[in-house]
Amino acid sequence: MTEPRHHPLQNGYPSSGQSTPSTYSKYKKFVLPLVGLLALGLAYTSRSADSVPSSVFEVPVSPQCKKAETYRPSFNKSVNLILNDKQFKIDSIKKLSGAIQIPTEINDTNPLPDDDLEYYAEFFKLHKYFEETFPLVHAHLKVEKVNKIGLIYTWEGTDPSLKPILFMAHQDVVPVNREIWDSWEYPPFSGHYDPETDYVWGRGSNDCKNLLLAELEGIEQLLADGYSTKRTVILSLGFDEESSGLMGASTLAPFLLERYGPDSMFSIIDEGAGLLRLDKNLYIAAAVNAEKGYVDAKIAVHGHGGHSSVQPDHTTIGVASELIFLMENHPFEFNFSVDNPVYNVLQCAAEHSSFFPPHVRDAILRSPVDENQRRVLTEFAGSHPDIRDLIRTTRAIDVINGGVKANALPGLTSFIVNHRVGIHSSVNETVENDLYWATVIAKKHGYGLTFQDEVIIPETKLGYISLACEKMLEPAPISPTSGHVWDIFAGTVQNLFQNEILAEQKDAEVYVTGGLFSGNTDTKYYWDLSRNIYRFVAGIFPFDQLRTIHSVNEHISASSHVSAVAFVYEYIVNVNEYGHD
Structure with missing residues (x-):
């Protein structure tokens, strides 16, 4: 075996440095994306730029991060109601709270449903809760169970030639350690709502019963408004995402693939990132399009x-x-190239915010055309724990x-x-x-x-x-951030937040980009169904909320939850109105 050239043997093994793969060619057949971005920029502002040549402050690159063209639905009977009506918000909080109170915990290893249905008793309580809470959904949509516990909801469209929209979420939550139960500000399965902070507390509040409930509630409201969909809408709800989806998504995806065929979905929406406020008036919506x-x-x-x-x-x-x-x-x-979705987030922040020092801003913006600046950017990104593992x-x-x-x-x-x-x-x-x-x-x-x-x-x-x-x-296929399907998705997000949720904040600027997860969602089983997979929850998420996922004091703002309901409502209408296959 030949050792890599830059690893000379010392004391029997290579010296420290970056590792290099072996030459065993015969065996070759075998992600929080944005939390650290602000801290990363602020950390670099403390560095002195005195030693940097003046030329690097010149950025002769035209702006690339532009606002998406807004898509406004002509059918918007309840968008204002969802976002601004106090009683709707109270009812929505109650629905989410009730789902959180059903502890659908899943462990690393779990019995097959055929072997032990009693083990999944809480999931059947959740199914019953859905039936009681969303009567119109259960009256108008076809409900099927896959592997006993996975759920498929199908809202048949009037035009079967059109590709369906597929929404995903998972019913399960990570377990709560009973030994640290008292560390929670409110009991982890209380679903407590604090009106002073606008937070709903509890396990699953932000991962991801919020999205699951938003999908059901958005469709429920469309049905209440008398909406008829041309394009079929499908909900696919796994039950063991937190243990890799081995019994849930791994059976749901083949079920849909057999019924509809490869590349049969217009788009797939699953849990992911949301909007992050990077400056007093700058918001970046990073729809995760790679894993x-x-x-x-x-x-x-x-x-x-x-x-x-x-x-x-x-x-x-x-x-x-x-x-x-x-x-x-x-x-x-580290391997950071400009086709990494993380670059799009950095690019938007560099073009539209002020917290990057000039030499870092220059490195970000010139990276597509300057290899030296790309190396500076790689060093910059690799220096901070919150972002280095994305490259x-x-x-x-x-x-x-x-x-x-x-x-x-x-x-x-x-x-x-x-x-x-x-x-x-x-x-x-x-x-x-x-x-x-x-x-x-x-x-x-x-x-x-x-x-x-x-x-x-x-x-x-x-x-x-x-x-x-x-x-x-293998790493997931990177979904496109251009083209017709992306335009409708990004345009819906742009309209919802720029023109509706943040309309009163006159100086608010919203930009929609791709993003990257270091972990994996249930979408890993759905690659064959669509190339347009976007992992996104339409809410504004402060750093403190993101850090509580899978941890003590998981919570979400009720305002972010109702914005997700509004997104589901608007996106279905927009795809029906503007989409073409």
Whole structure:
């Protein structure tokens, strides 16, 4: 095996620096996006620009971040009601609160519904709650259950030749640790509403019963207004998104694919980002149109045990620890190009806000035409924890096991490495990198090595290291941020916030861009149904709200919730009015 040129061997393994994949070509067949942006810009304002050449302050680049053309629905009977009527808001809060009070927690491992329906009792309570809360939806839409608990709602359009609109959400929530229950300001399944802060509190309030309820409520209101849709509208509601959708979305998507066929949906809307206020008058709506990939690597050091009084040079724990040390100290390289959706957010912020220092603003705006400035931008983005992981593959050692007794040598030590694969990388490239470091350690300590149960280095008298991949997912296809489908989506967001929600804030400026998640939503199962997948919740989300997702004191503003209801209402009408296939 040939080591990478910029990793000369020192003390038996490469010196520190950025890691490089191995040359095992025979094995090649194998995300909060915006939270740190403001902090990132503010952090850089403290840097002195005195040493920067004056030329870098010149930005001879025409503005690229422009407002989307607004799409105003001619049928808007209840938009003002949804956004401004006090009683509608009270009723909407009550509906969301009631859903939060049903604790549809899902764990990392769960029984198959066919094996234990009682395990999912809370989900059936939620289904009953939907029937009682949205009577028009259940009177006019076809409701089907997939794998017992997944829900498909179908509002048949009058023109079956038109591609349907698909809305997604998930019924489940992450569990609440009972040991820290008292740390919550309000009980986690209370659905408490505080009128002074306008917050609705509770697990699922922001992930993502808010979106689920907004979709049902938006359709309920359209039906109440007597609206008839030309284009079929579908809701697909999974029940185990928080454990990778293995039983929910993974069965719902094939169900829809069999019924409608490939590329059959006009667009898909699922949970994602919303509007972030970056300046006193600047709002960026980042509709997430890309997601990183995923792969878990299970690595084990197999030894032969023995009595601990007969000390080897290194136990399997020691060998595993050295491999972990190497992996953590050789992170993946940053790879930031202007086709990364994160760039669009930075570009809008640079063109329309004042918190970036001039040399950083210049680097952002000149990156498409200046490689040196792109390197400056990469250094800028890579210097801050909140954004750096959106421009590289990540590697986190999350689980480790080894040893059973103080006086017995550990015969086996294993650990799991979780990767979120960068959008310009691949599962294969990621795993080859792990394999390279496993090879370095195996050779240094005289161990064998297997990869996916195939022998790379024969087992020795000391043992062998094994590496196997699980849950492999390539980065998601990047959905377009131009063209007819995007124009209607972005134009609906532009109109809703610029002309309706923020209309009284005369100096408010709203820009709609793409965005990137470092994690994965249920949309990973729906790629074949549409190339137009946008992960977006139409609300204005302060930093403090985003940081409570999956954590203590999860909450959402009621105003952001009703704005999501308005978006669903307007978007359905706009696609019917302006959309063409």
